[in-house]
Ligand SMILES: O=c1[nH]cnc2c1ncn2[C@H]1C[C@H](O)[C@@H](CO)O1
């Protein structure tokens with residue numbers, strides 16, 4: 001079969017479960033907002049700033065990768081800034097052919113200039129509403145839900161979990177924890193996860209990215225995560241195609257893996273795209289999904305991630321459809337709404353591509 005072009009992939013519907021709002025700004029927007037609030041940047045030319053983010057994040061360490069967020073979080077401290085970033089996020093994803101996205105961010109990181117947690121969430125939702133409406137008017141329909149993240153080194157997870165539940169019928173579809181993984185196990189936030197379970201709410205946990213199996217085990221067996229943010233290190237429990245107990249559990253229970261290939265190469269969790277464990281996990285039929293993580297820091301998009309994988313593993317439309325349906329099945333919106341997007345949007349489009 002002829003190789004699939006990037007343009008064809010842009011036109012195909014895609015679903016994205018793991019994308020950070022503060023990791024997806026347009027470089028030009030960072031420059032403009034930084035000027036407005038007096039934040040000093042390492043580069044002020046948008047193209048050079050974009051390159052700076054990718055180079056600085058290309059560090060081989062999650063901790064150094066995370067340092068780059070100081071510059072995006074700094075310009076997301078006002079309602080106007082948050083609203084603009086969310087609106088542009090919706091437009092950029094829609095233009096890239098993403099039809100469903102769950103976008104996450106940590107409200108506690110946006111309080112430096114006096115906003116309340118509620119004001120942060122309201123501003124982000126206003127931006128998404130605007131962006132989605134504009135995209136729909138231009139013929140690019142996208143549905144966006146948000147995930148509220150708590151930072152794992154901090155101690156606000158219970159508060160953020162309660163915030164997420166309070167906004168569950170107003171755009172928030174789930175909860176997450178993020179930040180440096182080593183030294184900050186998920187069980188530090190057990191109260192928050194138990195609270196969310198009692199509330200019948202959904203959550204994912206960044207686990208198995210910069211730390212291995214114990215982190216994944218805690219996320220699932222102690223905290224009850226619905227999905228794994230990354231989860232790529234589950235391969236440490238697979239030897240020559242033979243699965244250990246934890247890997248078997250993850251596969252048997254169809255626990256979705258939110259894999260982020262380019263991000264993993266930058267933080268050192270994988271050596272290259274071609275050597276990324278996604279190939280093995282696909283062959284072993286785990287519930288694999290493909291994600292961007294941080295489009296700005298990786299200089300990437302959903303279509304680019306798909307194209308890189310198609311090239312590295314020789315994947316065609318049937319694999320790309322499988323990944324897209326996996327993501328849609330694993331979304332945190334209600335079952336009937338997931339099914340509607342699969343049957344009305346994804347399957348008809350891929351049927352044409354496969355014909
Ligand atoms: O891949 C990641 N692993 C852990 N934490 C991350 C990753 N990408 C972004 N973050 C952090 C930095 C952001 O400021 C925060 C909320 O989006 O989440």
Ligand SMILES: [Zn+2]
Nearest residue numbers: 020206229293
């Ligand atoms: Zn992430």
